[in-house]
Amino acid sequence: MTHESAGIGAHYQEATKYARGRPIAHEPAWATPPPTYKVYAEYLQVVELPEPDTDGGNGLWGLLSRRRSRREFSEQPLSMAELSQLLWAIQGVTAEQEGFEFRTAASAGALYPNETYLVAQRVEGMMEGIYHYMVRERSLGMLAEGDFSTHLAEACLGQQWIARAGAVFVWGAVVARCAWKYQNRAYRYLYLDAGHLGAQLQLASEALGLASCNVGAFLDDEVAQLIGLDGHSEVVVYLTAVGHPATTG
Ligand SMILES: Cc1cc2nc3c(=O)[nH]c(=O)nc-3n(C[C@H](O)[C@H](O)[C@H](O)COP(=O)(O)O)c2cc1C
Numbered sequence: 110m111t112h113e114s115a116g117i118g119a120h121y122q123e124a125t126k127y128a129r130g131r132p133i134a135h136e137p138a139w140a141t142p143p144p145t146y147k148v149y150a151e152y153l154q155v156v157e158l159p160e161p162d163t164d165g166g167n168g169l170w171g172l173l174s175r176r177r178s179r180r181e182f183s184e185q186p187l188s189m190a191e192l193s194q195l196l197w198a199i200q201g202v203t204a205e206q207e208g209f210e211f212r213t214a215a216s217a218g219a220l221y222p223n224e225t226y227l228v229a230q231r232v233e234g235m236m237e238g239i240y241h242y243m244v245r246e247r248s249l250g251m252l253a254e255g256d257f258s259t260h261l262a263e264a265c266l267g268q269q270w271i272a273r274a275g276a277v278f279v280w281g282a283v284v285a286r287c288a289w290k291y292q293n294r295a296y297r298y299l300y301l302d303a304g305h306l307g308a309q310l311q312l313a314s315e316a317l318g319l320a321s322c323n324v325g326a327f328l329d330d331e332v333a334q335l336i337g338l339d340g341h342s343e344v345v346v347y348l349t350a351v352g353h354p355a356t357t358g
Contacts (some may be wrong), residue, residue: 116293118292119296127266178321180320180322181268181354182355184230187232187351193247195314196225199225200213202245217225218287222298223282224280226280226336230273232276234253237258238255273352277324277348278349282299304347314351323348329345
């Protein structure tokens with residue numbers, strides 16, 4: 110099997126792409142959604158649990174309590190320190206052991222298939238543009254200069270709030286980096302890995318008092334093209350928009 114084009118994983122990836130001219134989704138039966146909770150008619154025993162702590166845990170319980178998807182951003186730009194902290198929170202190298210450079214987020218087989226791209230829309234001291242995060246160097250390399258906010262929002266099925274974020278993190282998975290070991294199963298791991306990145310980015314944003322929202326609804330090839338990816342050997346899997354929250358009241 111060649112990783113990029115053959116196999117059920119690549120086929121699934123292709124067949125589930127959102128694309129212009131392809132119906133986005135069937136109309137769900139809104140009146141009859143499946144139940145959110147599973148209920149057994151009977152349990153052998155029910156164990157009541159004590160109330161969780163929502164305050165301690167070195168601040169983590171509070172962050173988890175407050176985490177919410179926030180889509181309203183103020184004009185305040187992200188600072189370089191905030192951006193740096195967010196990037197560290199998702200892909201910071203925290204240990205070197207047995208030939209691996211382990212990072213802040215878990216990855217199947219420590220293969221780290223996801224590359225981080227940043228669409229900088231309002232970041233202090235940075236020109237608007239598209240950047241690639243160099244994990245080892247801890248620096249951002251510019252790939253394209255300009256205001257891509259409208260273009261990106263349009264490629265995310267017209268979700269205009271995305272254009273008002275300070276920066277949008279885009280994860281592109283290098284399929285072969287994971288399929289080399291896991292073959293078709295790699296496609297599961299690309300997404301699971303990206304889920305970890307999105308979750309950690311949201312918690313880190315919360316810790317910095319920033320607003321964030323993950324994005325899974327996008328036209329795959331249009332976002333890939335914007336970033337400069339071929340959309341096959343490296344596929345866009347997930348995005349998260351981050352910015353200073355709009356002040357309420
Ligand atoms: C995989 C995934 C994809 C998502 N895609 C979008 C999206 O495209 N647009 C959006 O506005 N929110 C998106 N969300 C945010 C969800 O709508 C949100 O997490 C959900 O409503 C629960 O709200 P909460 O995150 O505030 O707890 C996504 C979340 C996840 C986990």
